[in-house]
Amino acid sequence: MLISLDWLKQYVDIKEDIKQLENTLTMIGQEVEAIDIQGKDLENVVIGQVIEYGKHPEADKLTLLKVNVGEEEPLQIVCGAPNHKLGDKVVVAKIGAVLPGDFKIKKSKIRGVESFGMLCSEVELGLGEDGDGIIILPETATVGQEYREYAGLDDVVFELEITPNRPDCLSHIGIAREVAAYYGRKVKYPDYTVSEIIESINNNHVSTRIEDKERCKRFAGRIIKNVTVQESPEWLKKRVRSMGLKPVNNIVDITNFILFEYNQPLHAYDMEKIEGKQLVVRAATPGEKIVTLDGMERELNNGELVVADENKVLAIAGIMGGENSKVTEDTKTIFLEVAYFTPENIRRTSKNIGLASDSSYRFERGLDIENVPEVLDRAAALIAELTGGEILHGVMDKYTEKYEKIEIPLNIPRLRAFMGKDIPHDTVGTILTNLGLGIKTLDQNTLLVTPPSYRGDLSRPEDLYEEVIRIYGFENIEDKMPVEEITPGKEDKGIAIVGRAKNVLAKVGLQEVINYSFVSKEAIEVLGITEPTMVISNPISEDMSVMRPTLRYSLLGNIRDNLNRNQNDLRFFEVSKVFKPGEEGLAEETYRVAMALAGKEDKTLWNPKPEAYDFFSLKGFVEKFLEYMGISRYQLTRSEDKNFHPGRSADIKIGKFVIGTFGEVHPDVAEAMGIKKERAYIAELDLTMMMQYMGNTVKYERIVKYPEVTRDLAIVLDTDVLVGAMIDSIKKTSNFIEKVELFDIYQGDKIEEGKKSVAISIVLRKKDGTLEENEINTTVEKILGLIKKSYNGEIRQ
Known part of the structure; x- marks a missing residue:
């Protein structure tokens, strides 16, 4: 909303400078978004x-x-x-x-x-x-x-952000009331005289009828004849220009002037163009058309509220008039309309036909139905003055539902408790009176407050609290910390574990990404998901039409986008929810952890020839994550998940339950995702399932003072033997075994086809003494026997 300072000063005395006025408007709730000092480009x-x-x-x-x-x-x-x-x-x-x-x-x-x-x-x-x-x-x-x-170009125009509950402030008089209430000054309402001629308005001139009484509560009008339509005087053009509008002629400019003065839209009809001498407020019949004042032909098919004569639609009620009844230089007699149309109707119609205007903006928020006669008289007086027209005696005023005043009880002690300030009783009364509210004393602690008709936002005591506080001034209320006995609550277990998982993944060297919880239907096809999914009935876009059942698709998208931007060291993680249909149509939500690797580490002084990430790089991150999350009893088995490369992926199992899968992304999936430059590696774990297996306590052991013994073995195995399973079995053969690590896998010329050479390092240690040679040899023989019997492996010669 634009407010001209020069114009505003006609309705209230303003002694403050621009900065002070800006602060005042903002503090009383009419926030100043911008200030345009006109004429600043016209120095010299x-x-x-x-x-x-x-x-x-x-x-x-x-x-x-x-x-x-x-x-x-x-x-x-x-x-x-x-x-x-x-x-x-x-x-x-x-x-x-x-x-x-x-x-x-x-x-x-x-x-x-x-x-x-x-x-x-x-x-x-x-x-x-x-x-x-x-x-x-x-x-x-x-x-x-x-x-x-x-030229009167030395004005200052404030751009205000008016909240939807304060339509009364969409005018200069509305803002004048606010400023006057804050400073304790009087509002100077326009002074005008309606000089009527002897001839009375009657049905021989035009009749008015409201057929749709639900959407039109009041429809009033005056007739002004012998008008001369011409260019507006300079003062009126200045007012219209200050609101960002272009002057048209004296009658149109007056209707726009009144709109910004009183916050009341008006419409002027050329009487010669009203057929049948009647104006009817009714619902449009399907297929009716009107060319509106913006030059567009519009077809009405949804029962829009219109103003019509005997044969045609003259205006879309509350939104815009039609070309077929507009005022031109040839107009001699006008019918001046001021009406009240219900907000919800105007809002719906404006959206349906795709047309918004200054009028619809105001009708949508609700207007002052009681102010219709005053606005009509003010506009008619101005038109008669500036056009030389004659105002016929009387007003046509159809008022179907009278406005009923309300009384709101205001308890002063409760107001003081709410404010945290012992505000005097008289000060409360003065503030409410200055705001134009009627007050009566019910008892020594209670006032009965009657809001004026233009304050439809006031309906309960809490609304009055706000009025008193904003005019009294927030800066006049001292800061006081409330004294409360607050018992600290317990952190939700799920939220705590999610935070813990994020901290662990960040510490091991992964970067967090945050994606939308929605994916496209294409994601379901790319990943071959056959389980039911949650489809959104009103998605933001087609790319966000399904609640994601997995985090894989989002992270693969992150990899693709970064590779396309020449970022080649990608180490991501995401901890978030996935969704699937639950009972009674509600979503079943579970937490997942996903990790993603692609490309190779950036070059550094210590890493001059970086190697590409592979399956074992991801395996290291997964194992470290499980270790820090307190999960140690798990197995890695070959995965059959179709999203992963066969033979380069593994399931993480605890007992018979699979808590996660990781490995190289299947080439077909990578190609469908547009990942071409590098191989991609993904891990996804069910964090909700993991929670029941996590160890909550950390066990500490005394450092063993006896030396370790290391034995390295090179074992020849069939290529399809799972080394991880073999290592787990080796660990169980003796209490002397402290650690078993894989450090090389070789397949080549010196190894038989269908075989692989696996090099493992075994650390042996005795906690209560130094290992004897025979104990070492016995343990190694047990290991080799296990490898021979269970895995058909032999020492490489």
Whole structure:
């Protein structure tokens, strides 16, 4: 909402400067978003008079002028415009002026003749579209006066953010009431007189009827005849321009002026164009059409509320009038309408037909139904004054549902407790009275408060608390910490474990990513998911139409996007929920942990030749994560998951339950995701399932003082033997075995086809003494026997 300071001062005395007023408006709830100081681009632009006129010696189309600008010496100016003559009053941009568009006026030479300024057109001053000639002013203009002062362009316009519950503030009078209430001043309402002629308005002129009483509660009008439609006076054009509108003619400009003065839309009909001498407020019949004032033909098919005559629709009620009844230069008699249409109807219609206007913006928020007669009289008086028209005696006013006042009890002690301030009783009464609210004393602690009709947002005591506080001033209420006995709550176990998982993954060197909980239907096809999914009935977009049942698709998308941007060291993790259909149509939610690797580590001083990430890189992250999360009793078995490369993936099992899967992404899935540059590796674990297996305590053991013994074995195995399972079996053969690690796998020329050489390191230690040679040999023999018997393995020769 735009508010002109010059206009606002007509309704309330304002002594404060711009900064103070900005702060006041913001503190009382009408937040200032921007301030436009008009005329700031018109410094050094003054009124001048041509006192010498001649042709340029080197150019037939240029004139050489001497212009008096109120200084000791006239300015010599070269001009190319065709529309000036000796004695004209003109607008002069002197040297040093900076016009709109950062156009700087400097001393210049034009065809060898010096020029000390410029005569200006509307375009050059940013005031209009006429650039064919310079501005010629009336003879009454004062030479040397600043043009912005002369033209009334020295205004300040505030742009306010008005909340939807305060439609009364969408006008200058509305804001004047607020400012007056805050400073304790009087509102100066417009002073006007409605001079009616003897001829009375009646059904011989036009009849009005409301057929749709649910959507139109009031429809009033006056007839004004013998109007002269012409250009508006300068003061009215200035007001209209300050609101960002273009002046049209005196009648249209008055309706716009009243709109921003009282926050009440009006519409003027050309009486000659109303067929059948009747105006009916009704629902549109399907297929009816109207060309609205914006020049667009609109077909009405949803029972939109319209104002119509006997044969045609004249206006879409509360939104926009039609071309077929608009006021033109030939109009002699008008019907001036002021109405009240219900907000929900206007909001629905505006959305259905895709048309919004200043009128619909206000009707959607609710207007003051009781103010209709005053607005109608104010507008009629202005029209009669500026057009020479005659106002017929009487008003046509159909009022179907009368406004009922309400009384709200206000308990002063409760107000004080709410504010945390012992505000005086009289101060509360003064604030409410200044806001235009009626008050009666019910008892020593209670007031009965009656809001005015324009304050539909006030309906309960809490609303009145807000009114008192904002006018009293938030800055006048001291800060006090509440004294409460608060018992600290317990952190939810699931949330705690999610936080723990994130911390662990970050510490092991992965970077967190956060993705939307929605994926496209394509994701289900790419990953071959056959289980039921949660499909969203009203998705934000087709790419977000399914609640994701897995985190894999999102992380693969992260890998693709980063590789496409030449980021080649990718180590991601995400901890989030996945969804599947549950009971009674609700979603069943579980936490998942996902890790993703692709590319190779960036080069460093210690890593000059980085190697690409592989299955074992991811396995290391997975094992470290499980270790830190307190899960040690698990098995790795070959995975049959179709999203992963066969033979390069594993399931993580605890007992018979699979808590996760990890490995290289299947080439078909990678290709479908657009991952072409590098192999991708994904791990996904069910964190919700893991929670029941996590160890909650950390066990500490004394450091063993006896030395360890290391034995390295190279074992030849069939290629399909799972080394992880073999290592788990080895660990169980003796209490002396402290650690078993795989450090090499070889397949090549010296190894039989279908075989692989696996090198493992075994650390042996005795906790209560030094290992004897025979104990070491016995343990190694047991290990080799196990490998031979259970895995058909032999020592590599």
